[in-house]
Every structure is written in C-alpha cells, then in structure tokens.
Amino acid sequence: MAEAFANATQILEPFRGVKKVTLEEYFTSGHRTCQGCESALVMKLMVKAAGPRTIVLGATGCMYVANTTYYTTPWVVPWMHTQLGSSGSAALGTSAGLKALMRKGKMKSEPINVIAFCGDGGGADMGLGAISATLTHKEYNSLILMYDNESYANTDIQLSGSTPYGANTTFSPPGSVRRLIHTRWKKNTAAMLAAGHTECRYVATVDASYAVEMMNKVRKALSISGPTFIHSLDPCPKGWDYDPMLSHELGELAVETGVFPLYEVEDGVLRYYGKTKAIVEGRARKPVREYLLKQGRFAHFTEEDLGYFQSKVDEMWEKWELPGVIPFKKAVAGK
Amino acid sequence: MALETKTPAAGATASDDREMLISGSEACAEALTLADLDVVTAYPIRPYDTVMQAIAKKIANGQLVAEYIVAEGEHSQFEVVKHASTVGARVFCGSSGVGWMYAMECLTVTPPLRVPMVAMVGNRALDDPGAFGVEHNDALSVRDLGWMLIWVDTAQEMLDTTLLAYRIAEDRRVFLPIAISADGAFLTHSQAIVQVPSKAKVDKFLPPYNRGDLLLHPDNPITVAPQANEDWVIEIRRQNNEAMNRAYTVIEEAYADFRKTFGRGPENPWFEEYMTEDADVILMGMGTISLPFKVGIRNMRAKGMKVGLIRPRWFRPFPTEKMVTALQRAKAIGVIDRDYSFGSPFGSGVVANEIRAAMYNAEKRPPLLSFICGLGGREVTLEDVYKATDLCLEAAKSGKSPLKTQWLGVRE
Numbered sequence: 001m002a003e004a005f006a007n008a009t010q011i012l013e014p015f016r017g018v019k020k021v022t023l024e025e026y027f028t029s030g031h032r033t034c035q036g037c038e039s040a041l042v043m044k045l046m047v048k049a050a051g052p053r054t055i056v057l058g059a060t061g062c063m064y065v066a067n068t069t070y071y072t073t074p075w076v077v078p079w080m081h082t083q084l085g086s087s088g089s090a091a092l093g094t095s096a097g098l099k100a101l102m103r104k105g106k107m108k109s110e111p112i113n114v115i116a117f118c119g120d121g122g123g124a125d126m127g128l129g130a131i132s133a134t135l136t137h138k139e140y141n142s143l144i145l146m147y148d149n150e151s152y153a154n155t156d157i158q159l160s161g162s163t164p165y166g167a168n169t170t171f172s173p174p175g176s177v178r179r180l181i182h183t184r185w186k187k188n189t190a191a192m193l194a195a196g197h198t199e200c201r202y203v204a205t206v207d208a209s210y211a212v213e214m215m216n217k218v219r220k221a222l223s224i225s226g227p228t229f230i231h232s233l234d235p236c237p238k239g240w241d242y243d244p245m246l247s248h249e250l251g252e253l254a255v256e257t258g259v260f261p262l263y264e265v266e267d268g269v270l271r272y273y274g275k276t277k278a279i280v281e282g283r284a285r286k287p288v289r290e291y292l293l294k295q296g297r298f299a300h301f302t303e304e305d306l307g308y309f310q311s312k313v314d315e316m317w318e319k320w321e322l323p324g325v326i327p328f329k330k331a332v333a334g335k
Numbered sequence: 336m337a338l339e340t341k342t343p344a345a346g347a348t349a350s351d352d353r354e355m356l357i358s359g360s361e362a363c364a365e366a367l368t369l370a371d372l373d374v375v376t377a378y379p380i381r382p383y384d385t386v387m388q389a390i391a392k393k394i395a396n397g398q399l400v401a402e403y404i405v406a407e408g409e410h411s412q413f414e415v416v417k418h419a420s421t422v423g424a425r426v427f428c429g430s431s432g433v434g435w436m437y438a439m440e441c442l443t444v445t446p447p448l449r450v451p452m453v454a455m456v457g458n459r460a461l462d463d464p465g466a467f468g469v470e471h472n473d474a475l476s477v478r479d480l481g482w483m484l485i486w487v488d489t490a491q492e493m494l495d496t497t498l499l500a501y502r503i504a505e506d507r508r509v510f511l512p513i514a515i516s517a518d519g520a521f522l523t524h525s526q527a528i529v530q531v532p533s534k535a536k537v538d539k540f541l542p543p544y545n546r547g548d549l550l551l552h553p554d555n556p557i558t559v560a561p562q563a564n565e566d567w568v569i570e571i572r573r574q575n576n577e578a579m580n581r582a583y584t585v586i587e588e589a590y591a592d593f594r595k596t597f598g599r600g601p602e603n604p605w606f607e608e609y610m611t612e613d614a615d616v617i618l619m620g621m622g623t624i625s626l627p628f629k630v631g632i633r634n635m636r637a638k639g640m641k642v643g644l645i646r647p648r649w650f651r652p653f654p655t656e657k658m659v660t661a662l663q664r665a666k667a668i669g670v671i672d673r674d675y676s677f678g679s680p681f682g683s684g685v686v687a688n689e690i691r692a693a694m695y696n697a698e699k700r701p702p703l704l705s706f707i708c709g710l711g712g713r714e715v716t717l718e719d720v721y722k723a724t725d726l727c728l729e730a731a732k733s734g735k736s737p738l739k740t741q742w743l744g745v746r747e
C-alpha cells in the first residue's frame with residue numbers, strides 16, 4: 001500500500017478529439033500577454049488538460065510577469081512564483097511537501113498534480129541543473145513544462161541557449177560589420193533530458209498548433225509516475241517579429257519544415273507524432289525558408305545563411321541515429 | 336513500511352529527558368527529530384553538513400519520518416524546502432560559507448514569501464582563500480533581508496534554540512525564516528553533555544505548523560507572489576517590517592513558555608550577561624568566542640579587575656533598548672567581531688557598528704572600542720582578551736574612544 005501510495009497519480013484519460021475536450025477553464029482572463037501570444041495559449045491548454053486538483057509553479061519569465069500582476073490573476077488553480085532557475089526545485093519541493101504530509105497523515109491523501117513551468121531561459125539555460133536533478137528523483141511526481149519562445153522575451157528579447165542560429169535579438173543585432181552575432185545552434189533540450197535521465201518515464205515535445213495532441217501529452221505526463229518533462233515550441237510575435245495572426249501557422253511550419261520535431265519518449269520508447277511521423281516515414285519536408293522568412297528576426301539572412309540553416313536541418317533527418325532526436329552517428333568500421 | 340510511516344517520530348517517545356554526549360550539529364538533529372520535521376534538503380559543505388549526516392541516520396534508523404532530498408547545489412537546496420513549506424510541511428535546511436552565498440537568491444525570497452523555514456549556518460570563512468574555520472560574514476550577509484538571526488554557544492543551546500526557532504518562526508504573527516548560527520568546528524563538531532527532552536514535552540511546547548490561509552493547495556486556490564511593482568512593493572516591505580517588530584513579543588513569550596515547559600533556558604532571550612553587574616569594562620562577542628573571554632575574565636577578576644561579557648544571541652531582531660540599558664552601566668565597551676566589513680565606518684566589524692548605531696541616542700555613551708579577532712577560525716587567545724581589556728580600561732580612564740579598529744592576534 002505504501003509503495004502504491006507513494007507514486008499515485010491522477011489518471012487522466014486522453015481527450016478523444018476536440019469535441020470531447022472539457023469546457024472548464026483554469027487559466028482565464030486577468031492577464032496581459034501580447035496579442036497572438038502562443039505561450040498564453042500553452043498555459044491555458046496545459047491547465048485545462050490537468051484539471052482542478054492541480055498546483056502550478058511558475059518560474060520568472062513572461063508567463064510570470066505578463067500573467068500575474070498583483071491584484072489580478074488568470075489562475076483558477078493555486079499558483080506560485082518561483083525563481084528563474086527554480087522550476088525543477090519548485091516541482092520537487094512542492095511534490096515532496098505534499099508527499100511528506102500525506103504519508104504522515106497530516107494532510108488528506110489524494111493525488112495532486114504538480115506542474116512547474118519555465119521559459120527557455122529558465123529551462124534550457126539557468127534552470128537546467130535543477131531540472132536535471134528533479135528528473136532523477138523518481139519518487140516525486142511532477143511535470144516540468146518548458147514554454148520555449150526562443151528568447152528572454154520578457155526582458156526585451158535577448159538570446160538564450162534555445163534561440164535559433166542567426167536570429168536577431170537585442171543581444172545579437174545584425175550589424176554592418178558582423179551580420180550574424182549569434183552563431184550557436186539551438187540546444188536539443190528535450191532529447192538531452194530524455195537521454196540523460198533514464199528513470200524519467202516521460203519526455204515529450206509539443207506545439208500548441210496541435211492543441212489536442214498537446215493536451216493529451218500533458219495528461220499522459222501527469223498520469224505517469226515520477227518526474228516528467230515537456231518541451232513546447234511557442235511562436236512569439238514580439239520576439240520573432242511577425243504579424244500576430246501568424247502564430248498558429250508558424251507553429252505548423254516549425255513542424256512541417258522539420259525544424260521542431262514532435263515526439264515522446266515513454267519508458268524508453270520513442271514515438272513520433274503527426275507531421276513529424278510522416279517526415280520520418282519519408283514525406284518531404286517544406287524548405288526552412290518558408291518558416292524563417294515569415295519572421296523579422298531572420299530578415300537579415302542571406303541565401304548563404306538560409307542554405308546553412310537548411311543543411312543543419314537536413315542533417316537532423318538524414319544523418320542522425322534517431323532522426324530529429326538523437327544527433328549521434330555510428331562510427332564506420334575502419335575510420 | 337505503511338505502518339511505520341503512520342508513527343510520527345517513533346524514536347522520540349521516551350517520557351523523560353535523556354542525557355546524551357553529542358556535538359552541536361547532532362543536538363540540532365535531535366531537536367529536528369523531536370519537532371517531527373517533514374522535509375529536509377542536504378548538500379555537502381563543511382562544517383554545517385554534519386547536521387545533515389546526523390538527520391540522514393535518524394531517518395535511516397526510523398527515528399524520524401521525513402523526505403530527505405539531496406539537492407544538486409545550495410540554490411536548489413533552499414528552493415526545494417521553500418516550496419515544501421508553502422504546502423504546509425515543516426522544513427529544515429542549512430549551509431556554510433560560500434554555500435550559503437550560493438543560495439543567496441533563495442535566501443532573499445524566503446522572508447517576503449513568509450516562509451517560516453529554520454536553517455542552520457555552520458559559520459565558515461568565505462572563499463577565497465579557502466578556509467574551513469569560523470567567520471560570521473556568511474550569516475550576516477542576510478541581516479537586512481528579513482531573516483531572524485541568532486548565534487548559539489553550546490550544544491544544549493543549539494538543541495533548545497532549534498525548538499524555539501520553529502515555535503517563533505511558525506507563529507502567525509511572525510512567519511519569517513530563522514537562521515541559527517553555530518561556529519564552525521568549535522560548536523558544530525564539539526561534543527558536550529546535552530539534556531534531550533521528551534517528545535511529550537516538545538509536543539506541549541511546539542504546536543503543528545499551520546500555514547492557514549497562505550496554504551498552497553487546490554482547496555485554497557490562491558496566487559502567491561505575483562509581480563507587484565511600485566504599486567504595492569513598499570506596503571509588502573512594510574508588512575515584513577511589522578512581522579519583524581512583532582517578533583520581539585513572540586520571542587519573549589516563547590522563551591517564557593520554554594522555561595515553564597522544560598525547566599531551563601535564559602530569563603533574557605536576547606543576550607547572555609557574564610559578570611557584568613559591577614563591570615567597568617563590558618566585552619562583547621557572538622558565539623563560541625565567549626569561552627576564551629569567560630576564562631580571561633575569571634583570571635582578571637581574580638586580580639580585582641572588574642570585567643564582564645555580553646554575548647548577543649539574537650542579532651535580528653536586534654534588542655536595541657535592552658542592549659543599550661545593559662551597556663550604559665559600563666565605563667567602556669569592547670566589541671569583538673569575528674567578521675569584517677571593509678570600508679565601513681571606522682573600519683569596524685558588523686557588530687561594533689550595530690552597537691554604535693544603537694548607542695547613538697543613549698543618555699550615557701561609554702567609550703566604545705572595536706576589535707576584529709579570530710578570523711578564519713584562528714584561535715582567540717587569553718593574550719587577545721587581556722589586550723582588548725587593557726585598551727578598554729585605558730579608554731574607561733580617559734573617557735575617550737580610540738576610533739581605529741584594533742585587529743587582535745594578527746601578524747603585522
């Protein structure tokens with residue numbers, strides 16, 4: 001009984017289609033995110049999928065500053081701020097506190113969802129160590145969701161370890177002498193965490209352009225015991241510099257061009273999703289220029305830059321051991 | 336396993352006090368067991384980590400049921416317990432030296448979140464250069480942030496103060512964190528006979544932690560720590576200030592109840608006075624520095640010199656009026672800092688300048704001399720004590736304070 005109790009989770013069955021999605025909202029009015037903000041949609045869908053018996057912890061970032069201004073809150077479920085690099089620690093501490101109190105009979109025993117979210121700055125940069133630690137604590141249930149809008153979008157759009165190659169940010173402006181300041185390739189965060197934490201039972205990538213799939217991955221992550229991680233790619237009109245009406249389309253293009261693959265790793269088994277699955281099975285990818293040139297942050301790209309970006313994405317699908325996920329190539333005998 | 340987890344603090348059921356030969360860190364762990372701690376986070380750094388080793392044994396041997404989390408750094412260590420506390424768990428944490436500084440961001444957020452965490456600081460010199468020995472700059476670094484700070488001197492005082500700390504911090508009128516400072520090695524690692532009270536007495540003294548309407552739980556769906564900005568931040572700071580002000584009463588009440596429940600503990604929670612009643616010179620220092628000073632004072636008393644010692648316990652909240660009243664009796668005051676504050680007024684340590692500030696409006700202001708001594712864990716010798724006293728006696732005669740801070744026991 002003790003062991004069963006130890007990792008009991010809510011069992012959240014997948015929504016069978018958009019018409020079966022529950023109507024109740026737990027992230028409502030009261031925030032001041034930008035028009036076209038995909039991350040606000042991610043928050044809404046995330047907690048809709050989780051339901052009312054949930055505690056949400058939010059690391060510093062736009063989903064903190066723009067969502068929760070004192071005297072107003074969009075959160076219907078309990079919500080608490082945590083420090084920029086602390087999403088992992090917030091998930092772990094909240095889960096451990098609940099577990100201690102329930103096992104000692106100091107609190108009514110019930111599975112409560114614990115979700116900590118962070119941006120790409122809080123997740124892929126500053127908070128990576130704490131997230132990594134939490135993903136090794138298999139006896140504490142939690143979900144860490146990284147909403148990746150590919151920059152420090154709350155502080156004026158500065159580049160993060162998750163900003164794509166060459167993008168124009170306030171820390172990497174294209175200049176008359178140096179066209180590209182930011183020449184680092186984006187971190188492969190989800191796969192890194194999946195590969196490096198063998199007892200973390202669930203890691204997934206999501207894209208809110210595919211909303212039902214996204215919510216069902218959240219529900220699966222919360223139903224699986226132990227710590228889990230979801231990486232969400234969120235088009236950001238302000239940081240990516242595009243018309244807000246294009247958020248949904250850019251989310252689709254990120255997948256269709258192969259720039260952002262959709263997959264999950266559940267108990268060590270990799271499953272591709274949707275258009276990504278089709279790409280792995282041989283369907284042609286759209287050229288990355290269709291995705292990049294719709295965004296002002298790549299407006300300074302030359303044909304050479306576009307070609308380089310395309311070649312790196314081609315490599316993901318043509319050379320990687322696990323296409324789009326694990327960037328190893330087997331050594332060829334004799335070399 | 337299921338049955339065991341139903342028994343709170345199974346090892347602490349004895350009805351009578353026990354005597355144990357234990358170190359300061361072990362005394363803290365005994366108190367934590369009696370307090371039925373819920374969540375603790377550990378990360379290694381000398382010398383505080385001996386408390387975490389002691390707690391690990393308590394949990395492994397079934398004397399304490401608690402979640403024991405080994406963090407990947409002090410930042411996470413303090414964040415994890417902070418969050419556990421917000422859902423209602425009684426938590427403990429701690430660190431030393433640069434470890435404490437590594438957690439600094441988390442130390443800043445704990446008081447305004449009104450998290451009544453208890454932490455132990457095994458005082459240690461900050462890097463660089465590396466040194467295991469005691470200095471007080473680590474804990475003093477949070478003196479302005481809303482942490483209540485206390486320095487203890489003996490293993491018994493460590494045990495008693497740990498119980499008192501939960502009682503005070505978790506009082507709804509306060510709800511602020513407390514850091515208990517223990518001098519590295521001199522207290523963390525030194526064994527002494529300690530009276531360990533019964534669980535029944537502790538239960539009488541220490542009520543369960545009740546987070547009330549601040550509890551983060553689906554039945555109480557609140558939003559905690561939103562962005563406040565200039566609209567509200569100053570009011571929130573003011574609330575912190577009021578909580579710290581209310582702590583004065585809560586501390587007095589807690590010590591009175593402690594004495595009633597356990598039959599020991601000081602009448603004056605704020606500072607220990609040693610042979611001060613007729614003292615011409617009052618020396619002052621925090622923590623285990625009291626030992627060489629007490630020995631020196633006894634030797635000097637044998638020669639007819641009227642010298643006494645005040646050992647401050649509570650540094651935050653600072654007992655301004657009581658301290659001023661006690662110090663006004665002296666003809667000269669000598670403050671010995673085991674810390675530094677480079678570029679400060681008169682180049683004095685933190686405690687000396689705190690006393691200067693407290694005495695500014697006093698009716699009677701005896702000459703105040705400031706000393707820096709024992710940094711990096713250097714032994715404080717009787718020679719140091721005599722030298723400080725001689726300078727204080729000179730000032731008592733002349734009525735004038737030499738402004739320059741004296742460094743004792745240092746190679747010039």
